[in-house]
Amino acid sequence: MKGKLKNISWVNKRFKQSSVWVLVFGILAGCSRKEESLGEGDTEGHLLIGTITAVDEAAGLLEVAHEDIPDLMPAMTMKFEVSAGDLKNAKVGQKIRARLVRDENGAFQLIKIWPLDEQVSNDLKRVNQRLQEQAKALPSGYYYGEGDESPDFALLDQFGEVVTNDQFSGKPLMLNFIFTRCTDANMCPLSTSKMAQLQKLAQASELDVNFVSITLDPQYDTPGVLRQYAEAYGIDGSNFKFVTGPKSAVRDLVKSHGVTSIDKVDTIMHSLATVLIDEDGAIAKRSDKSAWTPEEFLEILR
Numbered sequence: 073m074k075g076k077l078k079n080i081s082w083v084n085k086r087f088k089q090s091s092v093w094v095l096v097f098g099i100l101a102g103c104s105r106k107e108e109s110l111g112e113g114d115t116e117g118h119l120l121i122g123t124i125t126a127v128d129e130a131a132g133l134l135e136v137a138h139e140d141i142p143d144l145m146p147a148m149t150m151k152f153e154v155s156a157g158d159l160k161n162a163k164v165g166q167k168i169r170a171r172l173v174r175d176e177n178g179a180f181q182l183i184k185i186w187p188l189d190e191q192v193s194n195d196l197k198r199v200n201q202r203l204q205e206q207a208k209a210l211p212s213g214y215y216y217g218e219g220d221e222s223p224d225f226a227l228l229d230q231f232g233e234v235v236t237n238d239q240f241s242g243k244p245l246m247l248n249f250i251f252t253r254c255t256d257a258n259m260c261p262l263s264t265s266k267m268a269q270l271q272k273l274a275q276a277s278e279l280d281v282n283f284v285s286i287t288l289d290p291q292y293d294t295p296g297v298l299r300q301y302a303e304a305y306g307i308d309g310s311n312f313k314f315v316t317g318p319k320s321a322v323r324d325l326v327k328s329h330g331v332t333s334i335d336k337v338d339t340i341m342h343s344l345a346t347v348l349i350d351e352d353g354a355i356a357k358r359s360d361k362s363a364w365t366p367e368e369f370l371e372i373l374r
């Protein structure tokens with residue numbers, strides 16, 4: 073696989089320069105592929121749509137005024153168990169989409185919590201349509217490599233906020249790919265540890281660098297799950313975002329960066345990529361190996 077992959081520099085530039093192409097392909101995309109929205113495809117338990125009315129931090133409960141749940145309960149306001157990450161991200165008045173399940177004691181629990189916000193989904197859609205066309209334009213087996221302009225993206229971070237590549241322009245950006253359930257110590261856990269180390273080294277050297285880890289498992293890795301993961305690694309979230317989003321957008325981004333990701337029954341088989349994007353948005357350095365060191369990237373950042 074690796075030998076087949078090559079970078080091509082013309083695709084991204086050509087599309088960026090031509091708004092006509094973006095428009096044409098945007099229309100075609102609307103016809104050819106249904107936009108996958110946040111949390112779409114989840115089947116566990118029941119779908120719950122509602123608005124957060126209160127956050128009970130002490131009890132770890134979220135009060136939600138939810139719509140009718142067919143075959144289960146009518147619309148009402150009630151409290152649900154949620155994860156610590158979801159509790160921290162919860163904002164009163166926010167509309168959410170979640171899956172309602174029962175925990176081992178039979179208590180009602182909300183998992184797979186996603187913000188349900190038209191503004192957010194429009195923001196994601198606009199950028200990710202561009203990403204989709206950039207990804208589609210890549211011949212099979214090709215990806216963006218060193219010297220290429222890095223692909224666009226709009227995803228949600230571990231706080232549930234929209235993150236786009238534009239937000240990082242003017243500063244170098246470190247990018248990698250992980251998923252929180254990865255149990256292979258030499259893969260994601262090691263990558264995250266090294267990224268965390270590099271974040272500390274960069275801070276100590278007073279280098280203004282941003283970090284983004286893209287999940288390979290958007291179905292499971294919601295903002296709340298990513299928040300818990302980042303905090304478990306002691307990561308400062310101010311300049312280190314763990315991002316997730318619509319499955320189609322994540323898939324396009326992963327493909328554009330030449331990362332292989334195959335869903336298996338209880339894990340994801342995947343390759344690695346650690347990418348340094350310069351302040352102008354071009355890929356300055358890329359490592360495919362797990363043997364990269366924080367020091368080698370620190371050296372380039374200097």
Ligand SMILES: [Cu+2]
Nearest residue numbers: 251254259260
């Ligand atoms: Cu992994």
